[in-house]
Amino acid sequence: MTEELEQRWCKKCFKKTRQEIIFMPEIPTYKRRRQYKCTECGLTSWLQGRRPSAESVY
Structure with a gap:
């Protein structure tokens, strides 16, 4: 399993x-x-995903 x-x-x-x-x-x-986890302090938080950059160009 690869971690993202x-x-x-x-x-x-x-x-x-x-x-x-x-x-x-x-x-x-x-x-x-x-759900994300910080690799430095270990804080877990729920955040929205990044917007797709290809669609914002057009």
Whole structure:
């Protein structure tokens, strides 16, 4: 199993950190929330997914 990491803002560290995705919904649209865990402090939080960048260009 490969762990997925994203650069996200951590509310506890007050900076962008690498965060592991703990829970991904079955239908991953950007409005559905995912559960992230900070690799530095261990804080878990539910955040919306990133918007697809290809659609915002057009």
